[in-house]
Amino acid sequence: MARELVGAVAESMELDRDYVEEALELKSSFQKFGGNFYPPCPEPDQTLGLPAHNDPGLFTILLIRDGLPGLQIDRQDQWFEVNPPPNSMIVNMFTNGRCKSSRHRAVVNEERERMSIAVGNGPGKDVMVGPAAPLVERDGRTFYRSMKYVQYVESQLTRAYNGMSILDEQKI
Numbered sequence: 001m002a003r004e005l006v007g008a009v010a011e012s013m014e015l016d017r018d019y020v021e022e023a024l025e026l027k028s029s030f031q032k033f034g035g036n037f038y039p040p041c042p043e044p045d046q047t048l049g050l051p052a053h054n055d056p057g058l059f060t061i062l063l064i065r066d067g068l069p070g071l072q073i074d075r076q077d078q079w080f081e082v083n084p085p086p087n088s089m090i091v092n093m094f095t096n097g098r099c100k101s102s103r104h105r106a107v108v109n110e111e112r113e114r115m116s117i118a119v120g121n122g123p124g125k126d127v128m129v130g131p132a133a134p135l136v137e138r139d140g141r142t143f144y145r146s147m148k149y150v151q152y153v154e155s156q157l158t159r160a161y162n163g164m165s166i167l168d169e170q171k172i
Ligand SMILES: O=C(O)CCC(=O)C(=O)O
Pocket: 034, 036, 050, 055, 064, 070, 071, 104, 105, 106, 115, 116, 117, 118
């Protein structure tokens, strides 16, 4: 499914599907499966379930148990609640900034525990991820540095959140 979605986005940018399949090594693509459990919190205003971040993969498929609210998306420095059903998010590196990845976070609530499962669909783990060459040519410049995908995921999982996403740090 993720391959189909990536292919469709590629075509919408007049990129060749075969080029994208090969450049991202989608045949051996790397999936990250994460379970989130947010217990009820007596002071939900004092904390976050998950701090603001951008998901590292090409698409995240997010399943939210019971469709409970909690996911919020940043639009021009304002947080908006996202109502389930599931949402997909795209990183903007490969598209040289055309598709914007959504910065998002999860908040907690006083009454009920909340659970979600995020399946991040990436390219192959050793692929150097950066803007697609034909798009860089079209734009006359690259807007992001390239980075090995596995390092990108690892640095997102292990770093302390400083308000900046790795995506921000890769911007030129
Ligand atoms: O629990 C949620 O709604 C968000 C989870 C999320 O953003 C993530 O796992 O990357």
